[in-house]
Amino acid sequence: MSSPPEPEQVDDPAKLKALTHPRRLRILTELRRGPATATMLARALGENSGATSYHLRRLAEHGYIEAAEEPARGRERWWRLRPHDLRFPPRSEQSPALAAQVDEFGRQKFQADLDLFAAFQAQRESMGDWGDVLPFSRGTLHLTRDEAVRFFEDYLDLFRRYWRSGEDGPPDARALAVRFVAFPIPEPEAPLE
Template structure:
């Protein structure tokens, strides 16, 4: 059974292949974490030339991952941000080894990014304002559930996350004044007991 999508769209095989590029993944990560940016600023952050970052931004935009922010920038300067609504990886089509390989790279990068985010918060949490510290949480539960109960739990948690994603997507990237932070929520459902050990 294919994984259920909880996002506005599911990446097709071409988008999977385009996204599974180390520089594009890093650029997307920076846009997601820091908000709108230009090719020039990203080039400086990544030690790349502007031609390279411009090209990779256009490729991400071609597959709907990012878009130009209307009203930001002057002249030919373009600000890019992550396309609201999110996406899910879906399943790579059978018989397309390049898409399968791209999916494996994307999942490996997801694991790397989650580990890096957890480690970063662990190191920096004591510097956060008290209200953000109180709003944060580490969580892990080990449950004994059926496949049907697991699916129901997953769907209910994702429904809550989707409600708050809609709130987040409705915020203007450039709106000053609100005490808003980039909040990362990790949620995985891993039925490890359903696969043989070793």
């Protein structure tokens, strides 16, 4: 079994900006289904293969995708997702440019998660037993900042324990969207006088 990717600190706004381009995000979504060529991706996205090739090269340049070992047909090059575990410096240590990119990245990822959940809900009845798989938990913890950091590290340890690539899974395994979010609850604003 392959091991989960090592954490990668992203502190370069250009590297994150390369990831938050809308067309590149659509390409990455398609590549989650498996390796593909620029032509295949262009067809799936309704784009031209020249533009798709350009965006594939930018994604590869920043390490988000890599050449896949698929049988080449002519000059076609196959691409696949490169598993990654992106981490960002604490907000207080981010440059204004990086903070803006982290905010945009988060906004896009939250929207993509909402869209993915809506797609799950729309297909849930036709998924058989998999339609029952929706572990869900909400809660509030009262933690110190250090405890919050340890809690997140414990979650990541659990996640990494179960991680495997799609190729390493048994035939009855499915990809599951697993998300973790925790943030301080904002204090109520003072009432107007």
